[in-house]
Amino acid sequence: MEKLKIGVIGTGAIAEIAHLPELSKSKDTELIGVMSLHYENACRAKERYGIKYAVSSINELVNLGIDCAFVLSPKQNHPEQVKFLLNHGINVYCEKPLAMTLHQIDEIADLSVKSGKKLMVGFNRRFAPVYNELKSIYDSAPPQVIIAQKNRPASEYRATLENAIHMVDLMRYICGECRKVEASSLFDDPYYESSCTAFLEFEQGSSGMLIANRSSGQWEETIEAHGNNLSVLVNSPDSITVTDSQRSHTQSMTPLAMGWATVTDKLGFSYAIHHFIDCVKNDKDPLTNAAEAFKTHELMDRILRKAGLPALDKE
Numbered sequence: 001m002e003k004l005k006i007g008v009i010g011t012g013a014i015a016e017i018a019h020l021p022e023l024s025k026s027k028d029t030e031l032i033g034v035m036s037l038h039y040e041n042a043c044r045a046k047e048r049y050g051i052k053y054a055v056s057s058i059n060e061l062v063n064l065g066i067d068c069a070f071v072l073s074p075k076q077n078h079p080e081q082v083k084f085l086l087n088h089g090i091n092v093y094c095e096k097p098l099a100m101t102l103h104q105i106d107e108i109a110d111l112s113v114k115s116g117k118k119l120m121v122g123f124n125r126r127f128a129p130v131y132n133e134l135k136s137i138y139d140s141a142p143p144q145v146i147i148a149q150k151n152r153p154a155s156e157y158r159a160t161l162e163n164a165i166h167m168v169d170l171m172r173y174i175c176g177e178c179r180k181v182e183a184s185s186l187f188d189d190p191y192y193e194s195s196c197t198a199f200l201e202f203e204q205g206s207s208g209m210l211i212a213n214r215s216s217g218q219w220e221e222t223i224e225a226h227g228n229n230l231s232v233l234v235n236s237p238d239s240i241t242v243t244d245s246q247r248s249h250t251q252s253m254t255p256l257a258m259g260w261a262t263v264t265d266k267l268g269f270s271y272a273i274h275h276f277i278d279c280v281k282n283d284k285d286p287l288t289n290a291a292e293a294f295k296t297h298e299l300m301d302r303i304l305r306k307a308g309l310p311a312l313d314k315e
Contacts (some may be wrong), residue, residue, distance in 0.1 A: 001248030003030040004280060007061045007090075008051075009081055010072030011041040014095060018124075018269035019070050024049040028277050033064045037073075062088045068118075068280055071095065075162075079104045082119070086111050091118040093276045096165055097300075098293050102312045105297050109290035120276045120286035121293035123169045127275060128268030129253055130240045134223060134232055135174055137242065142175040142202065147209045151216035160185070160309060161194040161300060164212035168303065169288075169296040170223065175206040178299050183210075183307035190309050198303045210303065237266035 006029045008015060010017075023029055031051040035058060036042035042054035054122055055061050058081060061069065069085050071094040079099040085092050098121050099105045112119035125131050148167035156162060172178065183198035194215050200208035206227075221236040231243040241250040253266050264270050272288075279286045301312040 003028060004067045004277060005030055005032045005065060006046075007033045007035065007064060007066035007069045008072060009035045009058065009061065009069060010074075011036045011038075011045045012072065015045070015070075015072040015140045017274060018264045019072055019110075020045060020049045022273050023070070023263060024051075026274070026277065028274075028281065029068075032066050033061045035061045058084055062090060063185075066090060068093065068276075076100060079108060083111055086115040086117055086119065087148070089115070089117060091276075091280045093120045093122065093273070095122040095314075096169075096293070097161060097297060098290065099297075100292070100312065102298060102301055105117050105290070105294050105312075107165055108264045109294050112290045118276070118280050118286060119290045120272075120279065121288045121290065122272060123166065123288045123293065123296065124268040124272040125166045125170055125236075126173055126268065126287060127271035128266060129256060130234045130236055130238070130266070131170060131223070131268070133240050133245050133251065134225065134234050137230065137232055138174055138225065138227065141228055141234075142204050142206045143222075143225035143230075145207050145226045146171055146175060146204070147211070147222075147224040149211040149213075149220060149222045151211065151213040151220040153214070153216055153218065155192045155194055155214040158191055158310065159193055159214050160212050160307070162310075164210060165296065165300050166194065167210055167212070167223070168223075168300050171202075171210070172296055172299060173201065173210050174225070175202040175208060176204045177202065177295070178208075181299070185307035185309050187309070193307075193309055194311065196307050199308065200303075215284075224294055237263060249292065294302050 033053040034042045034045045034051045035055045039056040046054040068091040180201035185193040187193035196212045198210040223234040225232045233241045305311045
């Protein structure tokens with residue numbers, strides 16, 4: 001099959017760190033166009049990554065004849081851009097969150113089915129090697145207890161929704177659907193919370209704890225799981241330790257790619273990107289399609305409501 005013609009919307013940090021470098025070296029894709037609301041940023045990306053065209057509007061991008069688009073723009077722009085692309089017959093990879101309300105997400109999920117085009121939401125942690133290993137350990141039966149932490153030194157706009165959603169998605173991925181939520185938070189401004197904790201009960205019997213703090217000393221992302229006579233500690237993105245009654249074994253991600261693996265690989269970005277490309281080329285349903293993403297957003301909404309934080313019913 002010919003190379004997929006790719007358009008990219010957004011030239012911010014996530015595009016520069018992960019998607020543009022990965023797409024520029026892919027043998028299965030050709031970077032046709034890059035769009036930014038600030039045209040000079042699109043021009044810089046064009047030169048740096050060998051992209052054919054820089055444009056300043058989504059109409060111009062679609063008119064380049066692209067097969068797929070990567071929507072890496074600010075989250076408030078996602079709904080309008082994703083719907084426009086699907087309506088014009090373009091396959092879409094969109095960074096999370098897909099939208100800022102459940103109603104919008106439901107609309108987009110429905111449109112993706114009607115359009116017949118692929119829509120994948122960038123829950124890249126599902127593709128990270130350490131979390132793939134954790135999933136495989138508990139694939140036959142989920143753990144009894146799972147504790148997920150995502151902590152950073154400073155807050156940002158809707159911090160829990162912006163970052164902790166990755167851990168919520170992973171807990172769903174490993175433990176299944178959630179039947180009960182309790183949560184609390186700390187904040188001066190509810191749109192810039194400093195902490196959110198949640199207790200989750202899953203339908204298959206697992207108990208989960210989410211800890212998302214924004215006053216920690218350093219960036220930290222971990223999952224601890226216990227069950228099936230095993231204990232597993234994931235220290236993302238670098239290692240996973242598995243302990244049974246006889247021994248404890250730590251697997252490091254350092255040997256990946258003969259020691260040349262980047263954070264993009266270790267956090268799953270590169271594998272997520274290539275999964276999407278494979279799904280488009282071979283007509284397969286993405287692991288994190290819109291319907292699956294809706295379930296994670298819906299659970300995130302329940303956590304936010306219980307914690308007294310702005311929910312996914314308004315921007």
